Amino acid sequence: MAHDTQQRLSQSGPLEIYWQSAEKPILALDALAKLTRQFANKPDFRQLVQTILFTLSGQFSLSDSFSILQKPGDPDQKGIFTATGKFSKSRLLQSIILTPELRRYFLKHNSPSLVSELNLPDLCSGFAPILSDCGVILVYPVVHNDKLLGIIGLGERVTQKPFSSEDIELLDISLRIVTPLIASAYHFHEMTSLSAWHLDILNNVKQGIFVFDVENRLRKVNATGFNILKRFNPKLDDVVTLQGMLIDEIFPNTKFKNWARRFVKANVENRGKVTEGLVTNVEGVEYIYEAYLTGISGDSEFQTDFIIALDDVTERKRAEEHERELQRKLERAERMESLGVLAGGVAHDLNNMLGPLVGYPELVLMKLSENSPVRKQVQRIAKAAQEAADVVQDLLTLARRGCYEMVPTDVNEVVQTYIDSLSFAGLTEKHPDVAVKLKLDRSIDKILGSAPHLSKVFMNLIVNAFDAMPEGGELFIETLQQYLESLESGFDKIEHGDYVIVRVRDNGMGIEPKDLDRIFEPYYSKKKMASSSGSGLGLSVVYGVVKDHHGYYDILSSVGHGTEFILYFPTIKKEIQDKPEAETMMGGKEKVLVVDDVDDQRDLASDLLSSLGYRVETASNGREAVEYLRNHSVDIVVLDMIMEKDFDGLDTYREIIRLHPGQKTVIFSGFSATDRVEKMQKLGAGPYIRKPYTREVIGKAIREELDKEPIATHS
Amino acid sequence: MDEQNITGHVLTDETLIVKPGKMLDNNNAHVMVETITSAQAKGYKFIIIDMAGLEFLSSAGVGSILGTVETSREIGGDIILCNVSDTILHVLKVLDLAGFLTIKSTEKEALTLCGIES
Numbered sequence: 001m002a003h004d005t006q007q008r009l010s011q012s013g014p015l016e017i018y019w020q021s022a023e024k025p026i027l028a029l030d031a032l033a034k035l036t037r038q039f040a041n042k043p044d045f046r047q048l049v050q051t052i053l054f055t056l057s058g059q060f061s062l063s064d065s066f067s068i069l070q071k072p073g074d075p076d077q078k079g080i081f082t083a084t085g086k087f088s089k090s091r092l093l094q095s096i097i098l099t100p101e102l103r104r105y106f107l108k109h110n111s112p113s114l115v116s117e118l119n120l121p122d123l124c125s126g127f128a129p130i131l132s133d134c135g136v137i138l139v140y141p142v143v144h145n146d147k148l149l150g151i152i153g154l155g156e157r158v159t160q161k162p163f164s165s166e167d168i169e170l171l172d173i174s175l176r177i178v179t180p181l182i183a184s185a186y187h188f189h190e191m192t193s194l195s196a197w198h199l200d201i202l203n204n205v206k207q208g209i210f211v212f213d214v215e216n217r218l219r220k221v222n223a224t225g226f227n228i229l230k231r232f233n234p235k236l237d238d239v240v241t242l243q244g245m246l247i248d249e250i251f252p253n254t255k256f257k258n259w260a261r262r263f264v265k266a267n268v269e270n271r272g273k274v275t276e277g278l279v280t281n282v283e284g285v286e287y288i289y290e291a292y293l294t295g296i297s298g299d300s301e302f303q304t305d306f307i308i309a310l311d312d313v314t315e316r317k318r319a320e321e322h323e324r325e326l327q328r329k330l331e332r333a334e335r336m337e338s339l340g341v342l343a344g345g346v347a348h349d350l351n352n353m354l355g356p357l358v359g360y361p362e363l364v365l366m367k368l369s370e371n372s373p374v375r376k377q378v379q380r381i382a383k384a385a386q387e388a389a390d391v392v393q394d395l396l397t398l399a400r401r402g403c404y405e406m407v408p409t410d411v412n413e414v415v416q417t418y419i420d421s422l423s424f425a426g427l428t429e430k431h432p433d434v435a436v437k438l439k440l441d442r443s444i445d446k447i448l449g450s451a452p453h454l455s456k457v458f459m460n461l462i463v464n465a466f467d468a469m470p471e472g473g474e475l476f477i478e479t480l481q482q483y484l485e486s487l488e489s490g491f492d493k494i495e496h497g498d499y500v501i502v503r504v505r506d507n508g509m510g511i512e513p514k515d516l517d518r519i520f521e522p523y524y525s526k527k528k529m530a531s532s533s534g535s536g537l538g539l540s541v542v543y544g545v546v547k548d549h550h551g552y553y554d555i556l557s558s559v560g561h562g563t564e565f566i567l568y569f570p571t572i573k574k575e576i577q578d579k580p581e582a583e584t585m586m587g588g589k590e591k592v593l594v595v596d597d598v599d600d601q602r603d604l605a606s607d608l609l610s611s612l613g614y615r616v617e618t619a620s621n622g623r624e625a626v627e628y629l630r631n632h633s634v635d636i637v638v639l640d641m642i643m644e645k646d647f648d649g650l651d652t653y654r655e656i657i658r659l660h661p662g663q664k665t666v667i668f669s670g671f672s673a674t675d676r677v678e679k680m681q682k683l684g685a686g687p688y689i690r691k692p693y694t695r696e697v698i699g700k701a702i703r704e705e706l707d708k709e710p711i712a713t714h715s
Numbered sequence: 716m717d718e719q720n721i722t723g724h725v726l727t728d729e730t731l732i733v734k735p736g737k738m739l740d741n742n743n744a745h746v747m748v749e750t751i752t753s754a755q756a757k758g759y760k761f762i763i764i765d766m767a768g769l770e771f772l773s774s775a776g777v778g779s780i781l782g783t784v785e786t787s788r789e790i791g792g793d794i795i796l797c798n799v800s801d802t803i804l805h806v807l808k809v810l811d812l813a814g815f816l817t818i819k820s821t822e823k824e825a826l827t828l829c830g831i832e833s
């Protein structure tokens with residue numbers, strides 16, 4: 001067709017005159033028709049506009065032309081600039097923005113105009129001079145459906161000939177032909193850009209977005225959604241393969257499939273939002289999702305589509321669970337702490353009352369003849385008092401205020417000693433159907449601990465294990481050592497390092513999950529109190545002792561299958577040597593000042609120390625002691641910690657060492673205020689001895705302190 | 716699409732010959748512009764467009780050449796058409812461009828104009 005036209009144009013003959021007047025418009029229209037055909041099916045906006053400019057340039061003998069096409073209603077945005085010739089380098093033309101005033105003007109004057117004849121309103125009067133300066137001769141508004149799409153500007157003709165009225169008419173006709181094409185290409189360009197923009201947004205959200213049509217076939221999935229699906233099906237390699245797949249096929253995992261069906265049902269019945277918690281496993285790893293279903297509303301053809309947004313909340317849920325567990329532990333610790341304060345207070349009073357009951361029977365027995373008829377009764381008093389003192393000690397341990405001596409301790413030895421004890425023998429005798437398996441790792445390091453307290457811990461756990469297997473079973477006790485960075489449960493943050501681990505496991509009845517958080521509370525027991533231990537403080541003591549040893553614990557329990565207590569104790573370095581045995585010598589002739597505000601306690605101490613040969617002086621409070629020492633000196637002071645509130649053991653000691661720097665002192669109390677005791681010891685005081693005490697305990701403590709090198713004085 | 720190919724052949728540091736295929740129209744007008752402007756940017760003063768094989772030249776094709784002429788002339792060079800068929804010459808005449816464009820009958824004449832003796 002195009003060839004034909006040019007062939008015809010080249011002909012000469014009878015129709016030559018006709019062709020000469022008509023050939024230019026025919027050539028123009030032929031070019032535009034070809035252009036329309038070309039771009040109708042391939043609306044490449046930029047190429048279309050450029051080709052139109054080339055065509056106009058060729059048709060009207062121009063070297064320079066430009067167009068600015070701008071989104072209607074968005075006047076602040078720069079339009080799309082296209083140009084030929086020198087206009088393509090003009091920054092001034094590129095900077096043009098079609099203001100609302102210009103838009104209104106061009107809509108009103110919808111035809112080609114010579115720039116020199118533009119009659120612009122004041123607000124945009126600067127526009128024409130800009131065009132003139134750039135060499136623009138003619139400007140044409142591109143109007144489609146009463147909306148201004150932009151303008152096309154043409155420069156001077158290369159032939160220097162002015163535009164004739166016929167030229168302007170032909171230009172008008174030509175541009176009216178291509179304007180609908182420009183409009184549709186422009187809208188297509190806008191839609192494509194918008195679509196790409198939406199896709200960019202979709203691909204950058206952290207949720208997996210799946211858009212399904214009314215037949216439940218996948219229309220669109222974003223990058224996150226594709227990655228979620230890849231998690232379940234690593235073989236997926238191209239999102240295109242998912243297009244058009246049914247929702248059932250998209251989520252092939254059984255759980256996903258059931259879940260997807262519920263969604264389809266929900267979509268049919270109710271197009272509102274649905275939220276689901278979805279947990280699924282991929283090769284043992286659990287993933288948790290929250291899903292949202294939303295319908296597309298509006299008048300578009302997509303209104304029957306629905307969107308599923310999958311949010312991977314695995315990390316968040318894990319963090320929340322961790323947080324809850326920490327909170328439970330904190331609450332448990334706080335409960336234990338307040339119970340401890342109560343128990344500690346009771347223990348203090350009881351200890352003071354028990355002091356004479358524990359101490360005097362020894363003195364009485366010393367004075368009684370071997371055949372005395374009351375000897376047995378006194379021994380019973382002593383035994384009962386000692387048992388009562390043990391219970392109080394449990395209370396103190398529970399209060400975590402038992403200042404027991406921590407020395408390098410072999411846990412295996414503690415366990416073995418208990419296993420060899422009569423107490424354990426009694427248990428096995430009582431439970432003949434329980435098989436005991438002991439596996440002690442002989443290579444474990446020592447821990448810094450108190451053997452009697454650790455023994456109590458193991459005893460309590462073992463007794464509980466026996467009680468949990470009334471029908472028989474297996475008790476497994478194991479020690480081992482491991483370098484740990486976390487516990488089995490993973491909930492406690494622990495100091496990294498080597499730990500001696502003690503496992504006590506039974507296959508008995510197990511513990512209900514609801515009870516697990518409270519089993520360490522005093523008297524929170526599911527056992528009958530008449531059972532083996534019976535104090536109701538067993539696990540509370542375990543808790544307190546483990547914490548005092550800077551240890552941790554885990555409990556793994558399953559109802560009907562058994563319970564395992566795992567205790568973790570930090571090891572100490574091997575080079576720390578065992579503390580050598582102290583001399584057992586108790587007596588002496590030195591002068592002792594006993595300071596205690598409780599008469600019975602003061603008398604008891606005085607009597608016990610006198611019986612050991614010491615010369616004893618007494619003071620009934622701190623101030624009296626200080627007053628005495630202003631004019632006297634003693635070899636050692638036996639100082640009660642808790643006395644008057646405004647002048648306790650620490651206050652007294654401070655005054656004493658001002659008078660007698662380096663004064664040897666032993667601290668006694670039924671209720672230790674640990675920080676104040678520590679302060680005293682930092683100032684130079686000797687050991688702390690817990691009330692009630694026996695003659696042997698007080699004798700050894702004083703003897704050891706007296707035999708020590710003189711105390712370095714603190715200024 | 717050989718008929719729409721546009722090829723360039725370097726003759727000297729200042730001269731390049733561009734040969735369009737059978738057609739220079741909407742489809743390849745932008746390629747012609749890119750070819751010429753790229754050569755101009757590289758310093759070629761003279762660009763000879765050898766139209767020996769060209770059978771159809773659309774308005775867009777003409778426009779693509781027109782927009783580049785001034786740049787060459789500003790630096791003392793030119794865009795020279797040669798081997799222009801009668802049909803195409805007629806089109807250029809209809810568009811009133813025969814006097815504006817430098818048109819030579821043969822490549823030799825075009826080269827002579829560029830100062831190259833064959």
